[in-house]
Amino acid sequence: MSIELKNLSKSYDGNTLTLKDVSVRIETGEFFAIVGPSGCGKSTLLRMIAGLIPATDGNVLIDEKDVTNLPPQDRNLTMVFQNYALFPFLTVKDNVAFGLKARKVDQTEIDQRVAKALEMVDLAELGDRKPKELSGGQRQRVALARAIASDAKICLMDEPLSNLDAQLRTKMRAEIRELQQHLGLTVIYVTHDQVEAMTMADRIMVLHDHEVQQIGTPLQIYQDP
Ligand code: ADP
């Protein structure tokens, strides 16, 4: 699914703009990264796209439909965050199934989707464990499985790897990219890590001083920093 942002702005205090006039079209199946220093408004932008916070100005379109005033559950998207809170008292399976149960999806279908999602992230054998019995990387993969099981075609990720060590991060970058291509997901990936954006993304948006400074392929950004 495509995502279009039209002159999107955000002010938290009704005075200063945390995000000024962001416009871009992200195509179906694109891996789109948003980079910029801490505090420049990356998470704010992602949360507006998700519908978690209202836009002060501008519009969000998903597959050409204006969703600016729709709640998150009506936007056909899923999210993976930095500290993706897994429920400690639920098994891996139940953590992955949680959103589907809340949406009253049929139990047989839940079982199938959860099994498939866990298989895709290579956790099929660990479905009955609790989060504390997993390593950091495995827990992050549970969060990914949850996103996969949701069946949404858009996945918003906010620094999903920043708590992992360097070696695991490199491995997970490749895994996320592989899953994204396999599922044909449109991904918007927020990171403060330039290298991460350069190695993963089809295109990158650079935010600076609460504005779009540049949008381009990694090569274009590299040649014209
Ligand atoms: P980034 O993700 O790039 O680090 P954020 O979008 O988290 O940036 O934050 C951008 C700015 O907006 C920061 O100055 C931050 O303090 C401010 N901000 C974020 N969330 C809120 C909020 N709920 N209320 C007021 N200000 C906020």
Ligand code: ADP
């Ligand atoms: P390991 O045993 O593989 O070293 P840890 O459980 O010690 O893994 O976690 C390593 C790091 O990863 C910690 O900083 C932890 O906070 C972080 N981490 C663990 N699970 C997650 C998760 N689901 N999402 C984000 N960060 C996580």
